[in-house]
Amino acid sequence: MGDTRAGTPRTLSLRAYLLLLVVGTLVPTVVLAAFLASRVVVDNRETVERRLLEAARSQATLVDAELAGTIRALQGLSESDRLTVDDLAGFYQQAVALLATQPAWTGVSVATPAGRQIANTERPLGSTLPFGTDAASVERAARTQMPAIGNLRIGGVSGQWGFAVRVPVIRDGTVRYIVSAWITSRSFASAVRRQGLSDDWTYAVLDAAGTIVVRSRDGDRFVGQQGSTAFFRRASLGDEGVMRGTSLDGVPVYSALIHAPMSHWYAGVAAPASVIDAPFRQSLLALSALSLLLLGVGGAGAFAVARRLSHDISRSAEEAEAIAQGSGSSHPTSRVSEIQRLLDALERGASLLETRQRERDEQVARADAARDEAQAADRAKDQFLAMLGHELRNPLAPALTALQLMKLKGAAASTREREVVERQIRHMARLVDDLLDVSRLRRGAIELRREPVDVADAIARAVEMTAPLVADKHHVLDVDVAPGMVVDADRVRLAQVVSNLLANAAKYTEPGGRVALRAFAQDREVVIECRDTGIGMPADLVPRVFDLFVQGERGLDRREGGLGLGLAVARTLVELHGGRIEAASDGPHRGSTFTVRLPLRAGTAAASPAPAAPVTGADIPGGGARIGRVLVVDDNADALEMLVEALRTAGIEVYSAATPRTALEVAARVAPQAAILDIGLPEMNGYELARAMRAQAPGTRLRLVALTGYGQPQDMTAAREAGFDAFLVKPVDTHVLVAALTHEVVAP
Numbered sequence: 001m002g003d004t005r006a007g008t009p010r011t012l013s014l015r016a017y018l019l020l021l022v023v024g025t026l027v028p029t030v031v032l033a034a035f036l037a038s039r040v041v042v043d044n045r046e047t048v049e050r051r052l053l054e055a056a057r058s059q060a061t062l063v064d065a066e067l068a069g070t071i072r073a074l075q076g077l078s079e080s081d082r083l084t085v086d087d088l089a090g091f092y093q094q095a096v097a098l099l100a101t102q103p104a105w106t107g108v109s110v111a112t113p114a115g116r117q118i119a120n121t122e123r124p125l126g127s128t129l130p131f132g133t134d135a136a137s138v139e140r141a142a143r144t145q146m147p148a149i150g151n152l153r154i155g156g157v158s159g160q161w162g163f164a165v166r167v168p169v170i171r172d173g174t175v176r177y178i179v180s181a182w183i184t185s186r187s188f189a190s191a192v193r194r195q196g197l198s199d200d201w202t203y204a205v206l207d208a209a210g211t212i213v214v215r216s217r218d219g220d221r222f223v224g225q226q227g228s229t230a231f232f233r234r235a236s237l238g239d240e241g242v243m244r245g246t247s248l249d250g251v252p253v254y255s256a257l258i259h260a261p262m263s264h265w266y267a268g269v270a271a272p273a274s275v276i277d278a279p280f281r282q283s284l285l286a287l288s289a290l291s292l293l294l295l296g297v298g299g300a301g302a303f304a305v306a307r308r309l310s311h312d313i314s315r316s317a318e319e320a321e322a323i324a325q326g327s328g329s330s331h332p333t334s335r336v337s338e339i340q341r342l343l344d345a346l347e348r349g350a351s352l353l354e355t356r357q358r359e360r361d362e363q364v365a366r367a368d369a370a371r372d373e374a375q376a377a378d379r380a381k382d383q384f385l386a387m388l389g390h391e392l393r394n395p396l397a398p399a400l401t402a403l404q405l406m407k408l409k410g411a412a413a414s415t416r417e418r419e420v421v422e423r424q425i426r427h428m429a430r431l432v433d434d435l436l437d438v439s440r441l442r443r444g445a446i447e448l449r450r451e452p453v454d455v456a457d458a459i460a461r462a463v464e465m466t467a468p469l470v471a472d473k474h475h476v477l478d479v480d481v482a483p484g485m486v487v488d489a490d491r492v493r494l495a496q497v498v499s500n501l502l503a504n505a506a507k508y509t510e511p512g513g514r515v516a517l518r519a520f521a522q523d524r525e526v527v528i529e530c531r532d533t534g535i536g537m538p539a540d541l542v543p544r545v546f547d548l549f550v551q552g553e554r555g556l557d558r559r560e561g562g563l564g565l566g567l568a569v570a571r572t573l574v575e576l577h578g579g580r581i582e583a584a585s586d587g588p589h590r591g592s593t594f595t596v597r598l599p600l601r602a603g604t605a606a607a608s609p610a611p612a613a614p615v616t617g618a619d620i621p622g623g624g625a626r627i628g629r630v631l632v633v634d635d636n637a638d639a640l641e642m643l644v645e646a647l648r649t650a651g652i653e654v655y656s657a658a659t660p661r662t663a664l665e666v667a668a669r670v671a672p673q674a675a676i677l678d679i680g681l682p683e684m685n686g687y688e689l690a691r692a693m694r695a696q697a698p699g700t701r702l703r704l705v706a707l708t709g710y711g712q713p714q715d716m717t718a719a720r721e722a723g724f725d726a727f728l729v730k731p732v733d734t735h736v737l738v739a740a741l742t743h744e745v746v747a748p
Contacts (some may be wrong), residue, residue, distance in 0.1 A: 009197070028529040033552070045276070048254065048276050048499045049242040049254070049256070052242055052254060052255070052256035052269050052270075053240060053242060053256045053258070055201070055256065055269040056201070056203075056240070056256040056257065056258040056267050056268060057240070057258050059192070059203055059205065059258070059267035059269060059496050060258040060260040060261075060265075060267035061260075061269075062192045062267075063192055063205055063260050063263060063265055064260045064261065064262040064263050064265055066104065066188070066191050066192050067149060067262065067263045067265075069167060069264055070102070070165045070181055070183070071147045071165060071167060073098060073101075073102060073181075074147070074149070074165060074166075074167040074179050074180075074181055075167050076157060077094065077095060077098055077108070077167075077179055078167050078168070078169045078170075078177075078179045080094055082094060083110070083169050083171075083176065083177055083179075084171060086739050088110070088118065088119050088125065089125060090721075091110065091119070092119050092121070093121075094123045095110075095121050096108075096121050099121055102181070102185070103190070103191065104183050104187045104188055104191040105181045105182065105183055105187070106122065106160075106182050106183065106184050106187055107120055107121050107122040107181070107182040108120070108121045108164070108179070108180070108181055108182075109121070109122075109129075109179075109180045109182065110169075110177050110178070110179050110180075111138065111178045111180065112177065112178070113138070113142040113168075113175045113176075113178060113684050114138075114175070115138040115139070115178075117129035118177075121536075122182070124206045134150040134151070134153055134155060134163075136150070136151075136162055136217040137149065137150035137151075137164060137166050138166060138178055141144060141166040141167065141168045141175075141178050142168060142175045142178060142687070145168050145170055145175055146168070147165065147166065147167045147168075148165075148166045149163065149164075149166075149207075149208070149264075149265075150163045150164040150165070150166065150334040151163060151207040151208060151209045151211060151262055152185065152207050152211040152212075152213050152223075152224060154224075155182075159184070159188075160184045160185070160186070160325070161184060161185040161223050162182055162183055162184035162185055162187075162188075163182075163183055163188075163207065163213065164180045164181065164182055164183075165180065165181045165183065166178050166179070166180045166747075167179050167180075172622045173210070185213055185214060185219075185223045185224075188205075188213060188214060188234060189219060189538075192214065194691070200269045200271060200272055200275045201216075201268070201269060201270065201271045202215070202216050202253075202271075203215075203216045203267070203268065203269045203270075204216070204222075204227075204267075204268045204270075205265060205266070205267055205268075206227050206265060206266040206267075206268070206351075207265050207266075208263075208264045208265055208282060208498075210226050210227050210266070211224060211225070211226060211227075212224065212225050212226070212227060212263070214719070215330070217249075218249065222248055225248065227248075227266070227268075228245065228246070228247070228248055239258070239259040239261075239563070240257060240258045240259065241256070241257055242254065242256045242257075243255060243257075244254070244273065247270055251272055252272070252274070253270040253271060253272055253273055254270065254271050254273055254276050255268055255269065255270035255271075256268065256269050256270075258733065282615075295417065296642040313339065315332050315334070315343075320346055321693040323346055323349065323350045323353070347612060422732055442446060447713065448489070448490040448493060448576055449490050449491075449492075450488050450489060450490060451488070451490075451491065452486050452487075452488060452601060453486065453487055453488070453489045453490075453491045453494060454484075454485070454486055455481065455486070455487060455494075455519050455526055455528070456481045456483060456485070456492070458489070458491060458494040458495045458498060459479065459481050459495075459496035459498055459517065459519060461491075461498075461499075462495045462496075462497075462498035462499035462502055463477070463479060463498075463502065464496065465499040466499050466502040466503050466506065469502075469503055469506045469507075470506050470515065473506050473507060473509065473511050473512075474511045474512050475506060475512070475513055475514065475515050475652065476512075476513070476515070477502075477512075477514075477515050477516075477517070478514065478515070478516040478517070478518075478524065479517045479518070480516075480517070480518040480519075481517075481518065481519045482519060482520045482521060484603045485519065485520075485521055485526050485600065486600070487526055487577075487598050487599065487600060487601050488577075488599075488601050489598065490577075491575050493576075493577075494573075494577070494598075495571050496569070496570075496573065497570045497573050497574055497581075497596060498517070498528060498530075498569040498596075500566040500567065500569060501517075501528075501530040501567075501570060501594050501596070502515065502517065502530060503566060504530075504566055504567060504594070505530055505531075505532035505534060505594075508532070508534040508535050508592070509532045509533060509534030509535070510534065510535070513532065513533045513534060514532070514533045515530070515531070515532045515533075516529075516530070516532070517530050517531075519527070521600055524599070524600050525579075525597045525598060525599060525600055526597070526598045526599075526600050527595060527596070527597055528596040528597075528598070529593070529594070529595050530593070530594045530595075531591065531592075531593045531594075531598075532591050532592055532593075533591045534591055534592060535588060535589055536585045536586065536587055536588045536589050536590040536591050536592055537583070537585040537587075537588070537592055538585075538587065538588055539587070542583050542584065542585055545567055545583045546568055546570075546571040546581065546583065547568060567583075567594075570596075571721070574596055574598070577598055578598070579596060579597050579598035579599065580596075580597050580601055581594065581595065581596045581597075582594070582595045582597075627652050627654045627673070627674065627738070627741050628653070628666040628671055628672070628673030628674065629654075629655065629670055629671070629672040629673055629674075630647060630652055630653065630654050630655070630673070630674045630675065630676065630741060631654075631655045631656070631657065631663065631666055631667055631670070631674070631675040631676070632647070632654060632655070632656045632657070632675075632676045633656075633657045633658075633660070633663040633675065633676070633677045633678060633681065633686075633689065633715055634646055634658070634676075634678040635658055635659065635678065635680070635681055635682055636678070636680075636709075637658065639678075639730075640656055640658060643676070643707075643737075644656045644727070646734045646737075647734075647737075647738070650734065650738055652738070652741075655670055655672065658681050658683060659681070659683060660681050660682075660684045660688070660692070661683060661691045663675075663677075663693070664689075664692060664693065664696060667693055667696060667697070668696060668697075671697065671700070672702070673701070673702065673703065674688075674702070674703040674705065674741045675693060675702065675703075675704050675705070676705045676707050676737070676741075677689055677690060677704060677705070677706060677707070677724075678707060678708055679708035679715070679719075680708065680709070680710070685718065686706060686708065686722075687718055687721075687722035688722075690704050690706075690723050690724055691720045691722055691723065694723055703725050703726075703741060704723060704724045704725050704726075705724065705725065705726045705727075705728060705737070705740045705741060706719045706724045706726065706727045706728065707728045707732065707737070708727075708728075708729065708730065709730045710729075711729040712718065715727075726740040728740055
């Protein structure tokens with residue numbers, strides 16, 4: 001029945017369509033037969049034309065594939081180091097070896113960009129060679145520095161019909177030689193011979209100038225001749241086409257022409273018109289007779305089967321509708337095999353849909369479980385890294401403090417040894433910081449504390465941070481920073497970016513080298529450029545130098561150290577600031593340049609506080625009496641002992657406790673003005689101890705400093721919420737710790 005919904009065309013039943021078909025059969029049979037016969041002729045001709053085009057396309061593909069393979073082989077040969085050092089004898093042997101693997105080649109030659117041959121495998125090395133007759137392809141290869149395919153000519157040392165494929169040899173951006181392969185018409189015909197064509201068909205390959213290179217019929221007669229005028233008139237109309245014309249030997253043919261996309265040569269396939277048209281004429285007569293018979297039979301049988309077909313198709317539609325609604329199959333049957341196959345397919349489809357639904361539900365469940373596992377693994381990894389940082393920093397802290405105590409006590413006999421140990425401890429601490437920074441950056445867990453920052457201030461901090469490394473390598477550091485440049489940035493993170501660049505330059509520059517750091521304004525941006533005279537980078541390393549764990553070539557001693565994280569951290573921090581960072585190098589042993597570009601803050605420079613001078617025990621008159629009593633709490637005996645000794649050496653009155661319970665007792669007895677608390681304490685952690693100490697002495701001014709191996713952002717947040725005034729990560733210099741007792745210092 002028709003569907004009368006708006007926008008839907010009215011439909012007719014199958015029975016009505018079959019009745020219309022019967023009416024159509026009553027059209028005069030002669031006219032119908034003639035029409036059908038003409039359509040058959042047209043369809044058959046189109047089929048032949050498609051076959052011709054497919055054969056021509058296949059032939060063009062073979063031509064391009066063969067020439068492309070030749071070019072690739074020559075390009076590999078052109079990379080020979082023998083040509084780099086002008087070792088023609090060595091190159092000659094390599095060319096002879098390659099020639100044995102290329103059946104289509106008859107010779108390999110090398111010539112100057114002007115076309116003068118200097119070696120050819122068809123003659124012994126050192127023989128007098130002809131200048132070469134295909135100057136156009138040589139000139140094109142030398143001028144474009146790209147492979148070139150010459151046109152057919154009589155040439156080569158053998159004087160046969162053939163063509164040259166040429167590849168320029170480029171060294172330092174200049175064409176030094178032209179390497180060519182000479183391919184004769186006969187050898188090329190063997191390489192691109194098309195299989196599976198009818199014996200009556202002819203195929204041909206023509207070069208870009210229209211000269212016949214290969215012809216399957218009478219090849220020796222026509223190779224070297226120009227293709228027919230009609231052939232190239234059709235070629236001018238597009239890259240491919242089919243036409244009827246006359247072949248070079250005067251036979252009427254249907255021919256297809258393809259312009260090969262890579263080589264720009266032509267591939268053609270032709271079939272005699274007599275062979276093509278004969279079946280058409282036979283089909284016309286047979287179809288006319290058959291049409292008269294079938295129209296009569298069809299008209300009589302159409303009405304007879306209409307009722308049955310209509311019923312079975314309606315049942316099929318009802319079955320499909322039931323499956324779509326999820327009711328399942330009712331297993332209907334039909335005496336019409338096609339309709340029965342349709343019903344069977346619908347039944348299989350219903351079963352398959354049910355199976356797919358179960359599989360989808362299972363896959364969703366597995367995906368949810370895998371996601372939960374991945375999230376759990378990621379959390380475990382973060383916890384592991386935090387614990388790793390804590391466990392690595394804890395032993396570093398007392399070691400660094402002990403070294404500083406040795407320095408303050410003036411044990412001159414071991415000065416060199418102390419410097420070595422101190423430098424290595426600081427290096428280990430930097431590796432831990434880099435590793436944790438990478439983890440936080442990959443999770444997006446770092447939040448920038450943006451403020452107006454004077455670029456000169458950030459660079460000064462970076463230079464101070466890397467000064468020991470630069471001094472140890474005896475580098476000359478030139479710093480040139482334009483004044484008054486202000487950016488919206490995180491002061492600490494910006495200094496970290498510059499210090500990472502300076503540390504990278506120092507590591508990869510030989511002792512006594514030069515490192516130049518300059519900053520200037522350009523196009524509403526601040527440009528920070530770090531240039532060194534170090535080992536440089538190969539071209540393939542430059543695009544990857546900012547990737548995680550990527551490092552330049554280094555010896556087995558790895559005396560520079562590092563995990564390949566500093567530049568990755570620098571790039572991520574620069575991008576978080578809305579800037580970009582680039583690397584450049586002229587090659588190995590020619591130095592490197594790293595350039596950071598950050599948006600310049602709108603308006604003039606904002607006030608930027610000058611960095612406070614480090615505070616040490618020597619800076620505190622009267623032995624640091626201004627700080628007052630300090631309580632130090634740490635469950636690590638070595639760390640506690642060294643820290644107490646360092647503060648006492650700085651002239652500070654210090655009390656110590658190894659447990660929170662003891663700490664509360666000491667605090668109640670001596671009422672300290674400041675306390676330095678470890679976070680990972682037994683019984684109660686440092687956050688809980690801080691709250692307990694403030695609750696124990698309400699209303700008193702107590703400065704609390706967290707000193708811990710945990711350095712995650714959530715640790716700093718928890719410290720602020722617990723009431724700490726400063727947060728320091730182990731290991732820490734004594735002067736920084738003393739400064740934290742008297743200033744608002746919060747270390748990242």
